[in-house]
Amino acid sequence: MVTSKVVRFHKNQDETGRYPLKTRVTYKGNHRYVDLGRKVHKEFWNQKTGRPLDNCPDETLFDFVSEEAKKQLKIRNYLNTHPDKLSFDQIIDVFKNGINGVVAKSKTSFVQFYDIIIKELQAQKKSYSLYITVQNCIRKYGDVALKDIDYEWVLEFRLTMGKHMGNNGLHAYMRNMRTTYKHAQLRKGYDLLRGYNPFEKNMPSKVATPTHALSRKDIEKLEEANLRPYVKIWLLMFYFAGMDLIDLALLKWTDIKEGRIKFRRAKLAGRSGYVVNIRIFPKAQAIIDELGDKTSDRVFSVIPHPEKQEKKYSSFRANLLQRYLQPLTREKPARDHYLHKNWLKPFERLELSDELYLKGSRATFKSIGRVELRLDIEVIKVLMGHQLNNVDHTYQTPFTDDILDEVHAKIIGEA
DNA sequence: TAACTTAGGCGAACCACCTC
DNA sequence: GAGGTGGTTCGCCTAAGTTA
Structure with missing residues (x-):
């Protein structure tokens, strides 16, 4: 009614x-x-x-x-x-x-x-x-x-x-x-002309937007700073070869075996069976020890479950960025609404070459590896979970763990 | 009342696959 | 190889509500 x-x-x-x-x-x-x-x-x-x-x-x-x-x-x-x-x-x-x-x-x-x-x-x-x-x-x-x-x-x-x-x-x-x-x-009954595409030659062009990659120096500054625990999540994403936040949130203790993580990227769920294989270096292990929750099946239960607690997860993500990461590099918030005690009180503000963004950890990993250190881009791609589908790679045996680890260690600055 | 949380619309980027 | 197509996540911003 x-x-x-x-x-x-x-x-x-x-x-x-x-x-x-x-x-x-x-x-x-x-x-x-x-x-x-x-x-x-x-x-x-x-x-x-x-x-x-x-x-x-x-x-x-x-x-x-x-x-x-x-x-x-x-x-x-x-x-x-x-x-x-x-x-x-x-x-x-x-x-x-x-x-x-x-x-x-x-x-x-x-x-x-x-x-x-x-x-x-x-x-x-x-x-x-x-x-x-x-x-x-x-x-x-x-x-x-x-x-x-x-x-x-x-x-x-x-x-x-x-x-x-x-x-x-x-x-x-x-x-x-x-x-x-x-x-x-494609369906019956709607009376639409088959093959007619009113969008053809009628689309706006795409414009590239800048990425937010930091440098090795920036990473060192972050490592030396006395960061609050949540900020370390950003560093961990970087240490894990630019792992997405969602994958970090979904990571289970059972995904960790013999000091390595093997997982499928959530972004490619249901499509690519590609398994990302990365080593846990001491820098990353220290953060796992600090933030990991042994009582939960998920390692980082501090992050709300992206599927079961969808809203809470996106709130967490927003707060992580706006309340924990951005105050590190910005003088003022974009809006007064986001006033956080760290905007107001004296806080260790870091002079970095760019602001901190969640996606930035991924861009940073790639950028340091490819531009600063000029390492093998193919290995970097594999570490980051990009599937290689060129002919070369199809006929090549997969990279062994030690090849992956060598490049990975250099990028994150692990001795 | 300042500090913090939640919700949702809008905007942007990336990835895999396909086609030419 | 370049560009189109379809699928997905994440960032930015606004507007509220809730808590200490």
């Missing part, structure tokens, strides 16, 4: 003291709000009846609200007798665009098709967060019937969104849209 009511929103008061009017849609005990584009002072509004009080000076508001109430009654009747089970998103769409919009779009819209794809991805336990993001973006930009997506629509989207978004972000979004469109094209 869908219910709705016009309400004065309780926050977002503007500079004149007025609050926005919104439609509160309730479905299965959940509320969502749809902005009505009008505002009202607290003292001129009756929240119980959902109407302006008689003393309200804005006379147009009376008509507006009663028209809105009539419209909503129609929409509720329509929704509550609709033969198909609609998602909350679709219901909100009806409140935003009206019944006619939905009826006319009896052919599936882009946003509706995203719903279908997202459900399928969820069922397959694949990641779908980007799909949600892009779906929201299309919803804001303006939904379109699948069959109306053509070169011109894509071009318009690209030019309009290009004013608000960065180049690479737009590129990622549009690739996702292209993928989704092609999924629809």
Whole structure:
């Protein structure tokens, strides 16, 4: 059962003291709000009846609200007798665009098709967060019937969104849209032209962004500094040949055998069976001894589980970067909101050649090995878990442990 | 009330595989 | 080999809520 009511929103008061009017849609005990584009002072509004009080000076508001109430009654009747089970998103769409919009779009819209794809991805336990993001973006930009997506629509989207978004972000979004469109094209019933690609020659170019690699000198400074425990996680990622944080978080004691770690990168889960094989040098062992948790099956249980505690994990990651790593090199936080005691109190600030980023440990490992020390790039790639697929490597026996360890030791400065 | 945590949208990069 | 395509993680930023 869908219910709705016009309400004065309780926050977002503007500079004149007025609050926005919104439609509160309730479905299965959940509320969502749809902005009505009008505002009202607290003292001129009756929240119980959902109407302006008689003393309200804005006379147009009376008509507006009663028209809105009539419209909503129609929409509720329509929704509550609709033969198909609609998602909350679709219901909100009806409140935003009206019944006619939905009826006319009896052919599936882009946003509706995203719903279908997202459900399928969820069922397959694949990641779908980007799909949600892009779906929201299309919803804001303006939904379109699948069959109306053509070169011109894509071009318009690209030019309009290009004013608000960065180049690479737009590129990622549009690739996702292209993928989704092609999924629809493969299915029956959507009436889409096979082989037609409205995205062809219609994509923004990608622009390379700088990496954040540190030098050997920087690493030495970090090693000599009196770092708080969490900061050592960054160093450990470097000692482990630029291991990703997610792999560190998932590392189990059973992955460690005879002083070596053998693991599959989470990033390549389900695709590459490639096993990364690295030695644990004394510098890394010291950090394991300090932060490792013998009572847990995961070595670094201090890091929330990336899958079982997804939200906590991303919070941990954000805090690690913004509260522990960045204060080491930055004078001030990007935003006051991130004020941490270390921004305010005297703290050992390190003069490094670049700021510390999580991905930076990976870039640093590669950069020191390849540029500073000019070591064998193929060995470095293997240490970092990059699969080699060139012909040379296919016909070559895998690198032995001692070849890997020699390069690894030089890069991390282990005697 | 300062310090800290949580949540989510947006943005960027990387990797494997494929095709020409 | 270069570039396209699809899949994935991680960083940055904003806006809140919670705790000592």
